[in-house]
Amino acid sequence: MTQETTTAPGLERPAAPKKKLDPRLKVALELGPLIIFFIVNSKFGIFYATGVLMVGVLVTLAVSWSVTRHLPAMPVVTALLVLVFGGLTVFLQNETFIKLKVTILYSMFGATLIGALYFGKLLLPIVFDMAIHIDDAGWRKLTWRWGFFFFFLAGLNEVVRRVVTTxxxxxxxxxxxxxxxxxFAISQAPLIMKHQIPEEEDTPESESHF
Structure with a gap:
């Protein structure tokens, strides 16, 4: 008869900490597709550049998953919109769609962040993948600022795309x-420092009594 092994109460194995990308790799994954998009556009035009961008965002997600075994929300949403509007751009040979992607993406980010506050939810920590540690009051202020900044970028993109060449x-x-x-991110440093809280320190293991 086999004997079942049980874990004694209070001695449960702690969950493994979530793996994080090396900062240099993270920057490379965020900027790589954009830089390649710029280079390919300058040599071959917007439609080839859009196709390469679509491949690039998929590669970045694959690399991120292979290293951390999880995908942050912001890159996933961005990749989905790139695939949808990029696909429309290439299929219909109309660059308007890839330009609209920027407006829609930032509008979605702004509306989602500020809308979640109405229901008492803080989504910005998820967007930042808990890279900074501040109190809830700080997160709320930062959410309002980033929300309005995203709306600003959406409006700015709408103006620019209508008055300049591709x-x-x-x-x-x-x-x-x-x-x-x-x-803008750098300008938020004073707010972050004001509301910063120390990371939770590991608590020492309790002594065993026999």
Whole structure:
């Protein structure tokens, strides 16, 4: 007769910590498809660039999954929209769809973040994959700021895409939206520092009594 093994109460094995991407690899995965999109567009045009971008986002998701065994929400949503609007761009040979993707993506991010606050939910920690540690008041303030910033980017993209050529729009996407996002993120440092909380320290194992 086989003997079943049980885990004594209080001695459950702790869950393995979630693996995180190396910061350098994370930056490469985030910027790689965008840079390749820019290079291919400059040499072969927007339709080839869009096709390469679609492949690029799938590769980044595959690499992220292979390293961490989980996928952050933001890259997944971005990849889905790239595949849908990129597919329409290539199939219909109409660059308007890939330009609209930017507007719709940022509008969705802004509406989702701010809309979740109405129901008392904080989604920004999920978006940032818990890379920073601040209290709930800080997360709420940061959520409002990022939500309105995403709406700003959506509106800015709508203006730019209507008044410039496709090549100029690609330049704006790479050398306009990206620097603006980096500068905005840096500008939030004082708020983050004000509401920062220390990471939870590992508690020492309790002594065993026999």
């Amino acid at each position: 090549d100029e729009w690609v330049n704006f996407k790479v050398f306009g939206i990206l620097p603006l996002t980096i500068l």
